[in-house]
Structure formats: structure tokens, C-alpha cells
Amino acid sequence: MAREEGTESHKTGSLQEKKEHARHNAFLFAGAAGLAGLMFGLDTGVIAGALKFIGLDLGADERTQEWIVSSLMLGAAIGSLLAIPVAKYRGRRGAMLYAGFLFLIGTGLCALAQSVAMMIAGRVVLGVAVGFASFSAPLYIAEITEKKARGKMISLYQLVITGGMLLAMFSDSLLAYGGHWRWMLGILAVPTVIFILATLNVPYSPRWLVSRGRRKEASHVLQKLRGTRDAAEAELARIEKNIRREQGNGFTLLKKSPGFRKTFVLGITLQMFQQLAGINILLYYAPHLLEHLHFSSSAAIWCTTLLGFANMAATGVAILLIDRWGRRPLLLLSTAVSTVSLCIFGLVLFMKIDGMAGSIAIIGLLVVFILGFATGEGPVPWTMCTEIQPLKGRGLAIACSTFANWITNWLISNVFLSLMAVLGDYGIFWLLAVFNAMFFVITLLFVPETKGCSLEEIEERLNNDVRLRDIGQPVSHDADGKGFPAGAAAERG
Template identity: 35%
Template sequence: MNNQANPNSFLRTIILVSTLGGLLFGYDTGVINGALPFMSESFNLNSFTEGLVASSLLLGAAFGSVFGGKLSDYIGRRKNILYLALLFLITTLGCTLAPNVTVMVICRFLLGVAVGGASVTVPAYLAEMSPVESRGRMVTQNELMIVSGQLLAFVFNAILGSTMDDNPNVWRYMLVIAALPAILLFLGMLKMPESPRWLVSKKKNEDALVVLQKIRREDRAKSELREIQTAFTEETETKKANFIDMIAVPWVRRILFLGIGIGVVQQITGVNSIMYYGTQILKDAGFQTKAALIGNIANGVISVLATFVGIWLLGRVGRRPMLLTGLIGTTTALLLIGILPLIFEGSPALPYIVLTLTVTFLAFQQGAISPVTWLMLSEIFPLRLRGLGMGISVCGSWIVNFFVGLTFPILLDKIGLSTTFFIFVVLGLVALTFVKKFLPETKGFTLEQLERNFRKYNDRSDKVSSKNEVV
């Protein structure tokens, strides 16, 4: 049949369109990096109000991740992404036209709701559309689009900041660019199918089979539908899919603990202090504003290249080894960022040393930690709780991110670059301990097999008191 001729082609289209949500996520979080110095002059911002403008998006994202996850369980992944595209567009225009700090913070908060919703819904949608052997590659395409969006933001920031630095409204031009991918996301999702797993959860099995036949071979589509149906009927104890159910069922409670932990680990490395304030860090190290904007492009470039490496590694290396290696690399880079400015203070080489270390940090972060984070969050939760579970986990991640975004410029101003990064070194050691002690391996299992493994773990732990046992 025609639909069967090339399911891979249709899958690629699904990836391209849906991950525009990731591109928007990346651009809207990265653009503040270059826009903030110019916005500070327009609105006369201090270190606290700078942090508030940058972090208001992150607080909104915390809310958006919870409500977006729950809404995607209720109305479907596809329809939720459509609504998020409209919210991206409206709030982007609101930020662009903001006349004062109050309006900017409100619009950034609402934009964050869209970012948080996309951070949950897009990976869940991709995980549920992908075959098991390429799930890692497909889901991490979204991470690639996130860092690509950040790179685009850094490039446009550098171009506009260098050519229009005498225009007090240059930051508005930086912000409005995000309206275009929002429009493309909305138009593209109108033609995309719903997740077959969500359709099964709504007892639309025939519709689910039609979608699977478009993205799988005929025999595989039918066998996969049977596996999804079997997993769905086994989920009796989590039927209501609310928070009380999640904490009442031991094996689901364990998954929720792991999900929140994974999300927090990604943020306490301090990655977004560099993604949001990279220009400010480079200025503090000794670069002028224009040079800092241009130098910051290197952070975006290495993030994209490292994500390609991460996608390649996910097909060959386990999730746990990647995460542990990434955390060792980032913590070491943070330690050096703390130590070397003390040694080379006042040296003309210092700005280049700091830039080299931020690039090294991002190579480990974006090449190992971030791809594994979003992939594992999309893998570990059972079907009926996937949206809610991811939402709660990502909410925890965004709340930590909010506090990092809010306090970083204040810490930089009050205690300096080195001491601020020493704090992140300690947090990096905490993250390493969590991953080594608690995190199971998920590579090589279907989503339904993972669910059964977590259930079996609970059965074993009822008989054997072993907190540290992994799946």
C-alpha cells in the first residue's frame, strides 16, 4: 500500500514538524542572553530585575510543564502542540511590544507556559511515535532542535547587536524572530497524526492502527498495537491517572522520584547560567559587549555539534554511563572556571580561558546529560501517567532552573564569578551521587517492557528490602 511504501519518510516529517516546538524552546530561552544587556538600558534594570526578566519564563515553564502534561493526556499530544504554537506566537509578540518591565515579566511568564508545555509534550509525542530501535535517536532530535534554537538566538543576537547597537530597541528585533517558527509549527501540526498510544488510551484502536500503518510495516503495526493494548489493560491500579494515584502506588512512586531527580540533575549543573548569561559571563571575564556576543556563538555551535555526538552515542552506549561521564566532565569544567580566574586575574588571556571552559562544559552537557535527560523522562512513565508524570518531573526541573536564573546575576554581582561556580561544583557532586546510586538503565527496552520491569522491581522489593537495586 502507498502508506506502507515509506513509513520512514513520514516519520521524518513528524520529527521535523513537531520538533519546531523544541526550536522555539531553544530560541526563547537563548535570546535573552544577548537581548538582556540592551533591555537593561531601555528599562534601567539592576541585577535583581535582570534575573526576574530572565527567570520569569522559567517559572512559567514550571507551570506549563505540569498543566501541559496533564492537558496532553486529556486532549491528545497533537492538539496540545497546536495550542502551544498559538501561545508561542501571541506571547512572542507581547514580549516584543512590551512597554515596561511589568508587561515584559508577565509576557515572559506566559511564554514560559508554552515553553514548559512543549518541553513535556514534544518528547512524549516523539517517544510514542518511534519504534524501539530508534527511539533514542528520534526523541533526542528534539534536544538537537533546542540547542539549534539557542544557536540561532546567539547568531541573531550577535548580528543585530553588532549592526544595530545604537538602536535602543534592538532587543525587540531579537525577540520577534521567534514568531516565524511558531507559525510554521501550527501549520505543520494541522497535518500530523495523533499518537497511537494516546488513541489506544481513549479506546480508539482502529484509529491507532491507521496511524501505526503509516509509520510501520503492516505486520509490525498490528503486533505493536497488540502490545500497546496489552500494556494499557494491565494498568488497572493507575487508572485515574492523578497525583494521589502516583504517590499511592509504590512502583509508580519510585518512577516519579527518578523522574524528578533526572530533571533536577540536568539543571543543578548550572548549564542555564551559561545559556542565559553567557554574554554577561564573558563580559565579566574581560570581553567587551560586542566581542562577548560574538564569542557566545561558540557556546551555541559546540552545543549543536555535541548534541549530534550525543545522538550517535545513544544508539551505542547505555543511558547511565553517558550521564555519569557527562556529569564528571561538567563538574570538572565548573571547578576550573572557578579556579583559573583567581590565578589569571587581570590577564588578557582570561576571557579566552573562560570561553574555552564554557565550551568544554557545554560539550559534556549537551553531548551527554541533556539528551539522556529528555529521553529517559519520555521512557520511564507508564502510558496513562506519561503526560502527568513527565509534567511533574519537568516542573521540578524548571523550578530549579528558575532559581538558577533568578539568583545567578545576583550571585555574580555579590560574590563574583569564581565563588558562584564553586557552588555549582558542589551541586554537580550531588548529581553524580544520585545517578550512581538510584538511576536504572533503560536502553534496549520497549516502553511496555520498561513498565513491566518497574512493576517486577516493586514485586521483588516487597520480598527483598534492597533500596539500591536497579532494573
């Protein structure tokens, strides 16, 4: 009897060890993919401190500087579309590798640029790399992670982006005294090589392997990720069931499925408003804005680094809360805080509060805005856009929403300085407050809560024509087999 109990205890311990090892594998693979976010953050964040010195060295006026900043976003928009066929035929891992090599080429062009044209060309190449990375990395992470940790793991990608931005800003601060902009840009080659080596050591996504008919490989990867053969086979069966559905490709699904059209539009809307919230133009142009508000050059760059730290810290808080509180509460809180802080910030600028009080108010309100944004508006759209889309439409939907993100980013970064000259410094921030208020309303009316739902469960509810805001709720079925939210059962009875 004692031997049987000992054997049972050994089996339980062994099973627990396998699950722990599987969680460790999933974290490592997601972490390697998350390095794409580091490159994303480094390459988008570095320009804030380098821009002034690039302008002086290459003779770029303010309008040309807008093009230098925004050319990366234009490249990213292009890259997010080019990533669709690459991710389909070469896998999410393959798309990340393409991004790595493009990061390396773009970094070299920018660091060695002898003209504005060469600088813009390098920034476009970097942008294409960012587009590949921002499309493929969150998709890969969503497809290898268990549902209970998916929100946290995708948000970890956003944390790494903010970490990359902070590192770039800190590096800029150290190199700013000598105006070493080529070192600011060139040093990014080191993490790029690390990213490429890490990506070479991650497996392909099991969902992609199944879609390419490579079932045995998918089963092997899932065993690494879930710990036991039974768990792997059960998930594999769910994936195969979804793939067998006669849904056609993404474009066919867009024509035939009303549910997919709703999630498709919601994904694009979330990504557009993430950029209209104003975070990136603030981080890109923070030194310029602060100098305009009478901060010294070195103080402006160090204050920008403080904003980057606030961005990263609040994203870390979001990671802890996203699978506890849920997506909707975080996004509602975030949009509310961002709206109020920008309204007050615009008021401070309108009243022209000078001296120490004005400086403290300016930095304090910018920090509050960034804390508000990074708690929800930053990570939640990336998480939601990978969760709410059905498998066969996921690639198209994420590519289009990522494209919308970068086109919006390009548009506002390309006109920010010019628009500020027309509307005034306070007017531009009141306009951003209006966009954040609109984001709050959209969240309240349309955004579902997907906490604790598997991708397959969400897709089933979508196929049952459940209302968009309810696709994160369990589905009951009536006598005719028609699905509806379980919470509505009593009303229908």
C-alpha cells in the same frame, strides 16, 4: 519456479519499501514535533543578547533583569502543569498546537513591550508555551518511535533546542550593533507560524488514541509508522494490554505502586540536576559574565554564540551515541567532564589570570563544560523521563519532572547575579561543580540503562518490582511467577 522466486522477491522488495516509507513517516512526524524544541530554544536563547539593550531602553536594573530572564521559567513551570489535562483530553498534538498559539501571543507582547511589566507578561506567556512544548513534544516522540530509535529521536528534540538557541544567539550577534532588541524578539514570529502549520499535519499519538477508545484511528496511524498491518496490530495489542491493566490514574498509581514512586522521584531528580548543572544560567547570562571578566560587549556576544555552537555540536554527537553506548555511560561521562571543567574554571577565576592566557582559559573551559554537558546531561534526562514511566502514570510523572526542571531553572536564574555578588565569580562555579558531582553519584547509584527496551518491556519490569537500576534488564520469573533481573538468576538458583 522462476516466477515464484520473482514473486517472492517482489513481495520482499515491497515489504522493504513499506518499512522504509514508515520510517520516513516517523521521522517526519517526530521532526514536526521537534520544532517545538526549536521554539523552546529560540525563546530561551534570545534573551542573552537582548537583555542589555532591554535594560537600557526600559530602565531595568540588574535585579529587574533577573526577573525578566526568570519570568519565562516561572511561566514554563505553570505551563508544564497546565499541559497535563490538555494532553490528556486534547492529545499530545493538541497540547503542541496550544503551545504554538501561545508562542505567537508572547512574541508579540515582548517585541512591542513599552514597559518592564509588559515585557515580563510576554515572557510569562512564552514560558507557558515552553512548558506545554517541553511536556508534550518529547512524550509524543517517545510514543510514535520504535524502541531501537527512540533514544536518538528524543535526543533529536534536544538537538533542535540547542539549534534554536544557536540561531537566536547568532541573530542577536548580527542585530547587536544597532541594539535592535525588538527585532531580536519579533523575528521569532516566523518560525512560530511554521511550527503551527507543521503541527496541524501530524497525526495523534496511537497510545493516546487507544486511551480514548479510538482503536481504528490508532491502527491506521500505526500502519503509517510501522509499515505493515501485522506490525501495527502486534504493537496495538501490546498498548491495549497495558491500558487494560487496573492501575487507575497517575495519582492512584503513585499511591499503590512502589515501582512508580521510584521512577517518579528519579524523573524529578534528573530534571532538577540538569538545571543545577548550570547550563542555562550560563547561556542566559554569558554576555553579562564575560563583560564582568573584561570582554568587550561585541566579543562577549560572539563568544556566547560560540558556546551555543559547541552546545549544538555536542548534542549531535550524543544523538549518534545514545542508542549505541546507552544512556548511563553518556550521563556518567558528561557529569564527570562537567565537574572537572567547572572546578578548573573556578580556579582560573580565583587566581585572577589576566591577559590573553586568561581569556583563552576562560573560553576554553566554558566550551569544555558545554561539550561535557550536552553529551549527556542535556539529552539523557529528557529521554529517560519519557522511557521509565508506566503509561497511566506517564503524563503525571513527566508533567511533575518538567515542572521541577523549570522551577529549578527559575530559582537559579532568578538569583544568579545576586548570588555571584555574594559568593564571588569563582565561588558560584565551584558550587555548580558540586551539583555536577552529585549528579554523577546519583547516576552511578540509581539510573537504569534503557537502551533497546520497548516502553511496554520497561513497564513490565517495573510492575514486577525489579530494582530501579535494573528495570532496563530482561526479567526472568521464578516458580512463583515473581520477576527479577535475568542477571540475578544464577544467584537465586
